[in-house]
Amino acid sequence: MATEDARYRQSSQFRLWSFSPSQLGAMREKANLLARASISERLLSAPRSNSASAPTSNANTPDADGTSTLPEFLTPSEEALLVTFYTSELLRAGDHAEMADEIKATAAAFFRRFYITNSIMTYPPQEMLIVALFFGCKAEGSFPRITDFVKNFGRESPEEVLAGEFLLCQGIRFAFDVKHPFRALRGAVMDLRRIGDIEHTRIDSAERRAREILRFSPLITDAYFHYTPSQIMLAALSLADRGLAERLIQETFHFVHPQPNSGAGTPMATDTPSASSLPDSDIATIIGPVIRDKVLGTVEACRDMLSKEPPERREHWSSKVTYKAQLQPIRKKLNKCRDPDRWNLVELQRSRREQVLNKSGGGSDDGGSAAGPAGPSKDDDVFGGDIKRRKVAKGAMDDPFGGAL
Amino acid sequence: MPPKPAAPGAPARNLFHPLPIPPSADDMCPVCKTIRYLNRDMEFLINPECYHTMCLNCVNRLFTDGPNQCPYAGCSRTLRRKGFRSAFFGDLAVEREVDVRRRVAAVFNRVEDDFETARDWDNYLQMVEDLTFDLVHGTGEKRGEAEKVLVRWEGEHKGEIERNRRAGREREEQARRRMGLEKDAARERRVAALREVEEERRERAASKEAELDGIAAAPDGRGGVQLKRRGQVVRAVEAAAAATAEVGRLSIRGLKEKGKPRGAEGPYDPFGGVDFAPSRYRLGEGLAHPQVDKYRFDQGHVTGGYSFEEWTARAMYEAFAGLGVFVEDEKEAGIGLSSREIATIASGIAAVGDKMELD
Structure with missing residues (x-):
């Protein structure tokens, strides 16, 4: 097994956040x-009070005739479309704030990861994308002042962003390190330049185009979940200049089984110093033709995925026409079926804090987040709660030595 | 003068060590309501059956004729004279907890060496602590249960407990003996050092004597001066030798005895077996990127010690890491299977959901 692959398999991106499409x-x-x-x-349990107090009431005009009837919920595909739309909004917001590529990419990855185990009907995407950007800044080592940050996005108070921060961290299962293909592209360019017989202008223009692709296409699709950064990078390079990407793969997986008679004709003995001590069968699994074909196939699949959302589609997502035609109906639907308790993050955080403060018997926390193992109630179970402390407090109250005289 | 109560009997005296809690003037016995003002020597005793305090007089009055009920209202425990003692801690809850812990520790007296791994030992400690907690703070039912567990364990493992206790005692004995030996050795060293100093002094006196003799014998004063100087040199050399000898005799106490060396585990690997040698690409000369090259002469980067080799290695690693990781196959079939095996497995599994990581 190749050492690089073994190292990549240790990352949280592979362990926690890579899935097959199904x-x-x-x-x-x-x-x-x-x-x-x-x-x-929730809607059925408290129909009256929530339509009176929650912000949903203005959109809930059809509910006036009968609150017991449930609204129509979004389908998974509609949700996915909305998440994609909000991811493009997130990228636009990142451009507006002039953030680095890595920050935007990390924020987009956080955002998409969050909405895998949480429904967009549960938590508000407009808020969460700001939270994801803020936390993406922190994860990538740039630390903006929260007051400046919220001003930049036209919010009034820092609480609106901070309220969702821990929620986001739970949703992404505390996997803060997102592996991106940007630096990988630099590495690939360096390797291509070393080959020698390729014009540098060709490489440079391919790199520019590939970088442009990387800044948009993999972030707005599910590429980060299905492919590794190097595969995404090669797919983007292939979109920019198919010949270069194939050349790089051919050069990398160049091993051919030596003929029994020729002996000295093996080209790889000098090329890969660390692998030269291994037996041929092992080398073949690392840089042999079988794995080469498989990589080519995977890169091709990834290329197909990226080509569905080329950078030119930025305008498509931000245009008013698309919004009116595709998104507005879904958003209207969303306004009717969103979660009354969790839509307002500031309120949610406050009520959770209060709940913790006057927690009497424990277990008063309800089902937690709509889905997934990262819900707050599960978290209590993981850390054992403070059962013991509570026990002590109770024990102190009823005297262990019987009543007073 | 108030009528003095009968002096406590001799055996009782042995039982009660003096109270460490400072007595205050308004202490009152809750049973007979005597206050310290009236009885300067009042002592408070408790019985670990129920931990109700009462003064020594009350104990003598109530329990000399044999077992009796606790005088506290609502407490129906039968107490015996023998069980009474003075509390060590002012807070009786603490006193009780210490008693319970002592009792549990006597039953669960294993040591760390009895366990194979540190985790086993930790688990054992956790189990004991949970039991103790139930005994100390648990409500009626839990306490009863823990009590039962403790008694049963004691009954079932009598031999083992006894053996452990004996082993513990032996260990203590050994430690004490070792301490004794060390102390003896230290004393001997001190005595030897003293003797040496004494000898040196005697020698010096003798050499002085000899010097004086020499001066007396010499015809003029010059030889005497010379002699004197030589004596000083000798003394300096002697002092230096003594100093080095003193250094050599120093001993550090409290060092742990060395256990057997770890053999099979091998040296510690901080990376947990991850190999950092590249297998698909090659580092070294010829790797350069125009976007990065311009920084090679940038004061801000160079002065700070920015390593371009490091950056190159990282970029190359990222370009090739995970190239052979096929997420779809591995997440559904597991790592390390060949494509053919994967194909057979994939055809075998109709539903995919059962292998999911997140569920």
Whole structure:
């Protein structure tokens, strides 16, 4: 097994946040189902009070005739479309704030990861994308002042951003390190330049184009979940200049089984110093033709995915026409079926804090987030709560030595 | 003068060590309501059956004729004279907890060496602590249960407990013996050092004597001066030798005895077996990027010690890391299977959801 692959398999991106398409689809469906169940339960349990107090009331005009009837919920595909739309909004917001590519990419990855186990009906995407950007800044080592940050996005108070911060961290399962293909592209360019017989202008223009692709296409699709950064990078390079990407793959996986008679004809003995001590069969699994074909196939699949959202589609997502035609109906639907308890993050945080403060018997926390293992109630279980402390306090109250005289 | 109560009997005296809690003037016995003002020597005793305090007089009055009920209202424990003692801690809850812990520790007296791994030992400690906690703070039912567990364990593992206790005692004995030996050795060293100093002094006196003799024997004063100087040199050399000898005799106490060396585990690997040698690409000369090259002469980067080799290695690593990781196959079938095996497995599994990581 190649050492690089072994190292990549240790990353949280592979361990926690890589899925096959069918797994991803199943998870989104499950999040959607759970959100439906919990939201309808909440709407049914307190129909009157919430339509009076919650901000949903203005959009809930059809509810006036009968609050017991449930609104129509979003389907998983509609949710996915909305998440994609808000990801493009997030990238636009990042451009507006003049953030680095890595920050925007990390924020986009956080945002998409968050909405895998949480439904967009549960938590407000407009708020969460700002939170993701703020936390992306921190994860990438740039630390803006929260007051300046909120001003930049036209929010009034820092609380609106800070309220969702821990929620986001839970949603992304505290995996703060996102591996990006940007530096990988630099590495690939260096390797291509070393080959020698390729014009540098060709490489440079391909790099520019590939970088442009990387800044948009993989972030707005599910590429980060299905492919590794190097595969995404090669796919982008292939979109920019197919010949260069294939050349790089050919050069990398150049091993051919030596003929029994020729002996000295093996080209790789000098090329890969660390692998030269291994037996041929091992080398073949690292840089042999079989794995080369598989990589070519994977890169091709990734290329297909990226080509669906080329950088030119930025305008498509931000144009008013698209919004009116595709997104507005869904957003209207969303306004009716969103979670009454969790839509306002500031309120949610305050009520959670209060709940903790006057927690009497424990277990008063309800189902937690709509889906996924990262809900706050599960968290209590993981850390054991403070059962013991509570026990002590109780023990102190009833005297262990019997009543007073 | 108030009528003095009968002096406590001799055996009782042995039982009660003096109270460490400073007595205050308004202490009152809750049973007979005597206050310290009236009885300067009042002592408070408790019985670990129920931990109700009462003064020594009350104990003598109530329990000399044999077992009796606790005089506290609502407490129906039967107490015996023998069980009474003075509390060590002012807070009786603490006193009780210490008693319970002592009792549990006597039953669960294993040591760390009895366990294979540190985790086992920790688990054992956790189990004991949970039991102790139930005994100390648990409500009626839990306490009863823990009590039962403790008694049963004691009954079932009598031999083992006894053996452990004996081993513990032996260990203590050994430690004490070792301390004794060390102390003896230190004393011997001190005595030897003293003797040496004494000898040196005697020698010096003798050499002085000899010097004086020499001066007396010499015809003029010059030889005497010379002799004197030589004596000084000798003394300096002697002092230096003594100093080095003193240094050599120093001993550090409290060092842990060395256990057997770790053999099979090998040296510690901070990276947990991850190999950092590249297998798909090659580092070294010829790797350059125009966007980065311009920084090679940038004061801000160079002065700070920015390593371009490091950056190159990282970029190359990222370009090739995970190239052979096929997420779809590995997440559904597991790492390390060949494509053919994956194909057979994939055809076997109809539903995919059961392998999911997040569920």
